[in-house]
Amino acid sequence: MTATRPEPTTSAAEAVGLREVVEIRRTMPPASVERLPGYLRVLTDLAARGVTSASSQQLAELAGVGPAQLRKDLSHLGSHGRRGVGYDVDTLRERVQSALGLVVELRVAIVGAGNLGHALANYSGFGARGFTVAALLDSNLALVGTEVAGVVVEDVARLADVVRDLDVSIVVIATPGEHAQEVCDVVVAAGVREILNFAPRALQVPDDVELRSVDLGSELQILAFHSRERSGREAAGL
Numbered sequence: 001m002t003a004t005r006p007e008p009t010t011s012a013a014e015a016v017g018l019r020e021v022v023e024i025r026r027t028m029p030p031a032s033v034e035r036l037p038g039y040l041r042v043l044t045d046l047a048a049r050g051v052t053s054a055s056s057q058q059l060a061e062l063a064g065v066g067p068a069q070l071r072k073d074l075s076h077l078g079s080h081g082r083r084g085v086g087y088d089v090d091t092l093r094e095r096v097q098s099a100l101g102l103v104v105e106l107r108v109a110i111v112g113a114g115n116l117g118h119a120l121a122n123y124s125g126f127g128a129r130g131f132t133v134a135a136l137l138d139s140n141l142a143l144v145g146t147e148v149a150g151v152v153v154e155d156v157a158r159l160a161d162v163v164r165d166l167d168v169s170i171v172v173i174a175t176p177g178e179h180a181q182e183v184c185d186v187v188v189a190a191g192v193r194e195i196l197n198f199a200p201r202a203l204q205v206p207d208d209v210e211l212r213s214v215d216l217g218s219e220l221q222i223l224a225f226h227s228r229e230r231s232g233r234e235a236a237g238l
């Protein structure tokens with residue numbers, strides 16, 4: 001494993017302060033939290049283009065939300081745009097990053113180095129959003145020792161060591177569904193509290209573990225439902 005630990009960045013933490021971050025997390029409505037990654041993406045793009053300030057109208061348009069919604073969400077961070085000037089892009093970006101806990105780069109391990117594991121490990125966009133794929137693990141010994149995107153695949157039997165040694169805080173499960181719960185149990189036992197599951201299984205985790213599941217198939221089915229509904233309405237002349 002060649003990955004080195006990232007240097008902690010303190011500027012964002014200083015900008016908001018740990019106690020304030022805890023308070024923001026406690027009081028911010030979950031729906032507002034869900035929109036923060038979108039705001040962060042917009043602010044990161046603007047900063048990369050050298051834009052230093054932006055109005056709520058501009059930010060809202062880029063993020064695909066209403067300006068009133070955006071102002072309300074950002075007010076939970078204690079950020080209020082200045083009339084005629086708007087928001088300072090760098091300061092707001094630091095606040096959003098800080099509220100999301102991205103003051104240090106978070107280290108992710110992917111369990112399952114198959115098609116999906118490869119695709120995720122090769123995705124170059126994580127770095128810009130505060131994540132490093134630090135480890136890739138698999139039970140297939142033919143894959144162990146091979147390299148994907150500069151990361152050497154480890155035996156999943158070493159998961160607890162890898163989590164500890166590489167300071168992994170988020171694990172992505174990309175194994176077949178029938179193995180996902182056993183993998184999940186090992187991940188939880190290794191002390192990981194944030195899990196992103198791609199396997200088509202409803203996983204059971206303790207209350208203090210945050211589990212999110214991604215299911216592109218369900219998303220497509222929902223789009224298919226809307227497509228059918230629209231065709232039906234059009235056919236009926238409604």
Ligand SMILES: NC(=O)c1ccc[n+]([C@@H]2O[C@H](COP(=O)([O-])OP(=O)(O)OC[C@H]3O[C@@H](n4cnc5c(N)ncnc54)[C@H](O)[C@@H]3O)[C@@H](O)[C@H]2O)c1
Pocket residue numbers: 111112113114115116117137138139140143156174175176177179182183197198199200214215216217
């Ligand atoms: N959520 C989505 O939108 C979405 C999209 C694509 C795939 N998937 C799911 O992601 C999973 C992976 O898909 P894929 O195409 O990469 O499959 P794949 O068969 O190419 O890869 C699965 C990998 O998991 C490994 N594995 C099996 N059991 C394991 C265990 N106990 N511990 C560690 N590794 C183990 C296998 O050796 C293999 O390398 C599947 O469950 C699939 O249904 C979900």
